[in-house]
Amino acid sequence: MTPKKKWYDYLWIVSLTYLILGFFNILFAWLGLLCFFIPLLIAIAKGNKAYCNKYCGRGQLFSLVGGRFRLSRKKDVPKWMKSKYFRYGFLVFFFAMFFLMLWNTWLVFSGAKNLRTAVTLLWTFKLPWHWAYHGTLFSAGVAQFAFGFYSVMLTSTILGFLTMALFKPRSWCVYCPMGTMTQLICKARNAATQQKK
């Protein structure tokens, strides 16, 4: 018996649409901030990982492609990948790269640097992406952030698909920085409530 599908079991469509929209107009990349703030707000306010557990469209996309479409070897992830060192290390690295991206946005915003209409894959490869840029009503920094943020989203999706193919479909969840961070918040919150008792 398969459990009855809920509305949130279709959020993978939203994740997929998000990735596609970035090919047409880069400014849609701003919507990706929802995937940052919703899990954090749920973890802080409710003290659980309901976002990962129910709503994460990316996780659903991986289980659909890797599970239903069988594009996964379904092997165990290597031991180091699930170690705390790697998970926390990846979180720190991801954030360092994120702040670097914010810094670049600031430089364009302040006029010290020109807008670069490129998407950086895996923090290294710069792909021309000018076709998705049709100008912005505001500062060029707004567009720079969109390019930077879309780079983050596309890079993590590619890594996710790679580990999906090599290991279990949702291997990304093991080292997903948002998942690691929300788990840390839940741990801290739980420790604080335990102390109060």
Added chain:
Amino acid sequence: MAKRKAAVSIQECVACGCCMKVCPKNAISIPKGIHANIHRELCIGCGKCAKECPASIISMEVINE
């Protein structure tokens, strides 16, 4: 016949919820966002969660009664 029950390695659990989604008996919960809990009375030992777990940290324990 010996019964099988799912057991989570709590220290390694990332609380992603994949196991919760596949459990046909709703025997798994992640109440505090830290690790999965298996409701032993509800678990029928089907092993779906162990197969789905991306970190492969759920094992099927044989219980002799």
